[in-house]
Amino acid sequence: MSRIQKPEAFAADDREQPLYADRVRVYPQAVQGPVRRAKWVILTLCLGLYYLVPWLRWDRGPGQPDQAVLVDMEHGRLFFLWLEIWPQEVYYLTGLLLLGAIAIFAATSLFGRVWCGFTCPQTVWTDLYMLVERWIEGDRNARMKRDRKERWSAADWGLKIGKHAAWVVIAAITGGAWVMYFTDAPTLAREVLAFDVPLTTLGFIGLFTFTTYLLAGWAREQVCTYMCPWPRFQAAMLDQDSLAVSYRAWRGEPRGKARDAGVGDCVDCRACVNVCPTGVDIRDGMQLACINCGLCIDACDGIMTKLGREKGLIGFETVGNLAAAEAATAAIPPGPARCAPGMAARRPAQLLRPRTYLYAAALTLIGGIMLIGLASRVPVSVEALRDRSPLFVRLADGGIRNSYTLKISERRHSPDRLAVAVEGLPPGAAWQVLDAHETDAAGRPVVATRPDGVAEFRLFVVTSPLGRPDEESTPLIIRLLPAEGGAERASVGTTFLRPRT
Amino acid sequence: MSHVVERDEVTGTATTGHEWDGIRELNTPLPKWWLWTFYATIAFAALWVVLYPALPISGATGLLGYTARGAADQDRAAQASAAEPMLARLRATEPAQIVADPDLRAYAMAGGRVAFANTCAGCHGAGGQGAPGFPNLADDEWLWGGTLADVEQTIRHGIRAPDDDASRTSLMPRFVADGMLTAAQANDVVEHVLSLTNRATDAAAARRGAPVFAENCASCHGERAEGNREMGAPRLDDQVWLFGGDKASLLRTVSFGRGGVMPAWEKRLDPATIRMLTVYIHSLGGTEAAPQ
Numbered sequence: 006m007s008r009i010q011k012p013e014a015f016a017a018d019d020r021e022q023p024l025y026a027d028r029v030r031v032y033p034q035a036v037q038g039p040v041r042r043a044k045w046v047i048l049t050l051c052l053g054l055y056y057l058v059p060w061l062r063w064d065r066g067p068g069q070p071d072q073a074v075l076v077d078m079e080h081g082r083l084f085f086l087w088l089e090i091w092p093q094e095v096y097y098l099t100g101l102l103l104l105g106a107i108a109i110f111a112a113t114s115l116f117g118r119v120w121c122g123f124t125c126p127q128t129v130w131t132d133l134y135m136l137v138e139r140w141i142e143g144d145r146n147a148r149m150k151r152d153r154k155e156r157w158s159a160a161d162w163g164l165k166i167g168k169h170a171a172w173v174v175i176a177a178i179t180g181g182a183w184v185m186y187f188t189d190a191p192t193l194a195r196e197v198l199a200f201d202v203p204l205t206t207l208g209f210i211g212l213f214t215f216t217t218y219l220l221a222g223w224a225r226e227q228v229c230t231y232m233c234p235w236p237r238f239q240a241a242m243l244d245q246d247s248l249a250v251s252y253r254a255w256r257g258e259p260r261g262k263a264r265d266a267g268v269g270d271c272v273d274c275r276a277c278v279n280v281c282p283t284g285v286d287i288r289d290g291m292q293l294a295c296i297n298c299g300l301c302i303d304a305c306d307g308i309m310t311k312l313g314r315e316k317g318l319i320g321f322e323t324v325g326n327l328a329a330a331e332a333a334t335a336a337i338p339p340g341p342a343r344c345a346p347g348m349a350a351r352r353p354a355q356l357l358r359p360r361t362y363l364y365a366a367a368l369t370l371i372g373g374i375m376l377i378g379l380a381s382r383v384p385v386s387v388e389a390l391r392d393r394s395p396l397f398v399r400l401a402d403g404g405i406r407n408s409y410t411l412k413i414s415e416r417r418h419s420p421d422r423l424a425v426a427v428e429g430l431p432p433g434a435a436w437q438v439l440d441a442h443e444t445d446a447a448g449r450p451v452v453a454t455r456p457d458g459v460a461e462f463r464l465f466v467v468t469s470p471l472g473r474p475d476e477e478s479t480p481l482i483i484r485l486l487p488a489e490g491g492a493e494r495a496s497v498g499t500t501f502l503r504p505r506t
Numbered sequence: 507m508s509h510v511v512e513r514d515e516v517t518g519t520a521t522t523g524h525e526w527d528g529i530r531e532l533n534t535p536l537p538k539w540w541l542w543t544f545y546a547t548i549a550f551a552a553l554w555v556v557l558y559p560a561l562p563i564s565g566a567t568g569l570l571g572y573t574a575r576g577a578a579d580q581d582r583a584a585q586a587s588a589a590e591p592m593l594a595r596l597r598a599t600e601p602a603q604i605v606a607d608p609d610l611r612a613y614a615m616a617g618g619r620v621a622f623a624n625t626c627a628g629c630h631g632a633g634g635q636g637a638p639g640f641p642n643l644a645d646d647e648w649l650w651g652g653t654l655a656d657v658e659q660t661i662r663h664g665i666r667a668p669d670d671d672a673s674r675t676s677l678m679p680r681f682v683a684d685g686m687l688t689a690a691q692a693n694d695v696v697e698h699v700l701s702l703t704n705r706a707t708d709a710a711a712a713r714r715g716a717p718v719f720a721e722n723c724a725s726c727h728g729e730r731a732e733g734n735r736e737m738g739a740p741r742l743d744d745q746v747w748l749f750g751g752d753k754a755s756l757l758r759t760v761s762f763g764r765g766g767v768m769p770a771w772e773k774r775l776d777p778a779t780i781r782m783l784t785v786y787i788h789s790l791g792g793t794e795a796a797p798q
Contacts, residue, residue, distance in 0.1 A: 028539065
């Protein structure tokens with residue numbers, strides 16, 4: 006590897022080829038239309054859910070948190086409506102993350118980066134911040150004019166400070182709401198109002214306030230273009246039949262003035278660029294910075310309507326249809342005449358494709374496994390940990406004892422009385438639970454579970470000195486039965502070991 | 507003077523002018539804030555060096571005076587004070603009551619497991635299974651008594667512990683070495699002991715050994731070899747042997763005596779720790795019930 010001389014034609018001075026680029030400020034313009042309305046609805050739903058869910062109450066009985074959705078770090082419990090997830094069930098979280106990832110893959114292969122454009126928190130909060138910015142500072146032109154001024158007047162300063170103050174307030178509410186998922190919401194609200202918030206809580210609220218303000222107020226599209234990994238592998242999810250925000254170049258090109266002859270429908274008004282929250286030009290085709298939000302569709306449709314032309318110069322379109330329309334209209338001179346035959350050459354987007362089948366199958370499989378897991382959750386479960394050191398104990402009378410630690414998990418909030426039965430014992434063997442002084446009608450030891458917790462008991466299985474098991478290893482089943490009789494509550498398999506003879 | 511910037515034909519992106527074997531590098535400039543973030547991390551590192559001990563020089567402790575040892579000490583102190591209420595309850599509660607209380611019992615089992623690994627496992631084994639000369643704590647034979655109170659007493663004062671006057675002590679004499687028995691008598695008495703568990707190899711010797719046993723051994727081990735816990739004298743008619751139950755081991759025991767030593771832990775461990783150890787040992791194989 007060697008560095009060779011720069012080509013003759015190349016600048017001798019590296020300064021003309023900067024390695025670091027100044028940020029190009031984006032001043033998105035307000036826009037009206039069906040996509041914008043859909044985005045407002047989704048934004049309201051997402052933010053509403055986020056801010057209000059911690060306030061939902063759910064009665065779980067005395068001594069239990071009454072918050073519908075709560076991550077209780079201190080006690081290691083995740084409350085979700087009627088569910089109470091224990092730390093050892095964290096695989097439900099894994100399942101949710103898998104479902105989320107595959108759902109995004111599926112949505113992207115169907116409709117492009119709709120996650121980015123409509124529901125990503127970065128987009129939602131940036132949209133909210135831009136709305137506040139417009140309310141306070143005015144629309145695109147007013148903001149650009151102000152930022153170009155040499156000196157700001159007192160009014161300019163007032164507007165700027167007002168905007169940032171509003172942003173900080175939104176950020177603080179956002180950070181506070183996040184913490185409310187981890188602590189009782191009304192209690193936290195009272196503590197905030199009384200200026201009596203614990204230091205740790207305050208630290209977390211401050212952290213999330215800061216990141217919200219920074220990411221939605223300042224970083225904005227820089228997050229999408231430089232920080233987020235998703236734009237970089239989205240291309241793998243898209244194919245010929247994915248609907249994505251696209252410019253119908255076959256109709257628009259070549260660009261020209263509306264009254265000129267022999268030019269396409271695009272009048273190069275730059276309305277699509279002006280409304281873009283990431284500052285891209287959709288007419289350059291699909292690109293990393295395009296988040297597929299569709300605001301350029303609304304902007305362009307507005308211009309086309311004013312010009313009396315068909316809407317849809319920019320729209321949700323597949324790559325396959327772009328090519329088909331291009332081919333169908335190649336022979337027609339540019340102009341409004343291209344529109345009808347071009348649109349006619351398209352075929353409806355193919356939503357059912359091998360990859361969407363695969364995504365649907367994966368979603369069904371994982372979702373099904375999780376549902377089965379949730380449906381078959383039992384209130385009581387038992388584990389038997391066999392002592393491994395020593396494997397067995399020789400008793401004074403020559404009998405062999407194996408010892409086990411039973412871990413009985415009780416998910417309900419009232420204790421249960423359970424008889425411990427051991428099946429598959431070697432001949433002449435008996436079992437005993439240490440410090441269990443009660444027995445049921447059949448003489449089996451009875452233990453009490455620990456409400457909402459795990460209780461440990463020591464189980465001893467002893468063979469008689471005369472009756473040695475035939476095998477070195479005998480499989481056992483330990484069953485927990487209600488002390489008052491009834492169906493088995495839980496069982497677990499283990500083994501009984503004896504020394505080699 | 508103007509320069510023509512070289513552009514890549516496919517992407518239209520300017521190149522940096524670097525070329526390796528015909529491969530040219532596109533210039534995709536990083537945003538400047540990225541560069542500033544990088545500088546900020548350098549500043550952070552510099553600040554760190556000033557505030558925290560970061561230089562491999564003795565005495566370079568940093569302005570905050572932080573040390574990893576100090577932080578660990580603080581953590582330990584915080585844990586100790588958090589554990590104190592529970593330990594106080596353990597000190598005030600007899601082992602039998604601890605075992606009956608689910609909360610105390612769970613706490614003592616967890617704490618006892620750690621204390622056992624620290625102080626007991628070296629001789630008695632990780633699971634209390636013992637080793638030749640070191641009793642198995644998981645079986646049902648107890649030299650000095652197997653109730654919770656007996657176990658606690660043994661942990662506190664040890665066995666033949668030289669530094670504890672309350673230590674349990676006894677002596678298995680060196681019968682042959684000290685001339686109390688001849689080698690032949692020792693052989694006979696060992697055959698007699700083996701015959702108690704039907705393992706004698708020489709019935710005549712075993713018969714000759716019976717009066718030797720009655721004269722020399724029965725005073726401690728009992729007339730029927732049932733053992734005596736007052737003396738820490740083991741049962742000889744069962745399957746558990748501390749120093750080995752084969753003939754060679756028994757001959758050695760009779761000839762040269764035995765006398766294992768266990769340290770007294772009262773001066774080295776917190777009374778609460780001794781309580782937790784008692785409860786943990788109880789859980790290994792279940793100690794004996796206290797006499798009513």
